[in-house]
Amino acid sequence: MDDLLERLAGGDRRALSRAITLIESTRADHRERAVSLLSNLPDRQALRIGLSGTPGVGKSTFIEAFGTMLTEAGLRVAVLAVDPSSTRSGGSILGDKTRMERLSRDPNAFIRPSPSSAELGGVARRTREAVRLCEAAGFDVVLIETVGVGQSETLVAEMCDLFVLLLAPAGGDELQGVKRGIMEMADLVLVNKADGDLLGPARRTVADYAGALRLLRKRPQDPDGFPKALPVSAVSGAGLADAWQQMQDLADWRRQQGHFDRTRAAQARHWFEAEVRAGLLAQLASGEARRRMDQLGEAVAEGRAAPGEAAAEMLAALRG
């Protein structure tokens, strides 16, 4: 264990991989070791960037180009995924790595697909812990990517310093396709594919979103001009350097104003509370409690007990 921690702290990517496998395990003894490992990590910080975008906006190509730009600038970049669909399909590991061929071979990059788990809460918890492991391993930037389907965005936003929404050029009437709740989480809206024939539409989409963002209520953690919409092209590389500069400026401002630390403190507290709730509910899933739940559930289904009565009986049994 000390050995794993030491190699992890030394930046060893294999140790990082092994540590993430450990925290993803549901075995009780693994979990105990994971909690102990997480409590002893060196206190390093990466810039945590959440990235959301529906399939087809070119997210993998963007991460490949953006990540490579950062590693060429001497930064170490980790990419983690929160993919609710992978809970059924078993993940798209191979797909991701194939689409990010260059980055996946880069010694200063680390790519880890979404863990497969029965529920989004479990995926989120593992990912949050994996972010901490990446930070401990000395990564400078942790990109956490997710697909644009609502709940997973909220979970990712709750573990990030910045939230970036990646979009494709679109007609003005398609603006409504992005849910308001997701727009409200975005610090930066990047309109991809701003190249060739799509350059004009991309610029118009940027202007549309810039207008839409101005209509949102200003948040305390936003300096003037944020949230912001910008055009980028993952293929030509145009706009990527500017996007990175904007992210750094925003993070710097938030650090100076104290928002950065406040947000991290609130996020940590939120995760503590979420883990207590998950831990409490987990006791229903196995052993004698599970058997009793099934028994009482049958009685309720057959009309032999009222739901509230059976629930009171179950809760009394759990209290011992």
Next chain:
Amino acid sequence: MDDLLERLAGGDRRALSRAITLIESTRADHRERAVSLLSNLPDRQALRIGLSGTPGVGKSTFIEAFGTMLTEAGLRVAVLAVDPSSTRSGGSILGDKTRMERLSRDPNAFIRPSPSSAELGGVARRTREAVRLCEAAGFDVVLIETVGVGQSETLVAEMCDLFVLLLAPAGGDELQGVKRGIMEMADLVLVNKADGDLLGPARRTVADYAGALRLLRKRPQDPDGFPKALPVSAVSGAGLADAWQQMQDLADWRRQQGHFDRTRAAQARHWFEAEVRAGLLAQLASGEARRRMDQLGEAVAEGRAAPGEAAAEMLAALRG
């Protein structure tokens, strides 16, 4: 208590009102009495109809006209509301009763607004129990209405035998405004305001939705031709009798096929499980546990403890 139960079973609306107030109370002694009351109710069934529609579709006018039609046919009708917005505004009791003036004075009708509660789960639980009380009080039809905002529809659908979606006439391009998830819950789509100038648009909207419904996957609990779209006018009364006939036909078919009882059994079991979960989490909200949560939460926010470590400590404390 025996007196309340007796008067309730006798169909006394005041007793019903008092019983609902009792189940809405969060006081521990009230809760105990409520659980006992709910476990001793006579085993009567009403047809539980969920009704969803966004503001502006004429929901109150529809309920007034539809409910009055049913009471005139000799049926006793209860109307309950699940209104997530009322958790903040304190409910729209007066508004509802004013808009349903005739029904609210009808001795065979009972109207109860949404309970105000901190969270939707609490509102849903109270409403589900209120449905049982209305059944015990001999009501034949229980209408559970909610606004079209997503989560509340799911909760209402989980306590109903039929789910009706009320819509206003619209251009074909507005079809997408109804979330797919809500469409998939509907057994009957009623397009209101099929009168005067809007008769044509209403008919076209019915055709549009009929087409959209045909594209959905057939569910085992649907006889041929269902889910179905129909035009109605709450103002002229046109189509209301047909809508009621369709609801009865559907309910009869489901009763014959066993879907009715199966659905109720599954719903009861679902509510039992939801109540156990809610009860488990409730222990975090008060007393020593609450104090300890706050203490550990502070420690995590200040970086003195890792979220997982603090959560493990909290869970150990709860286990005693």
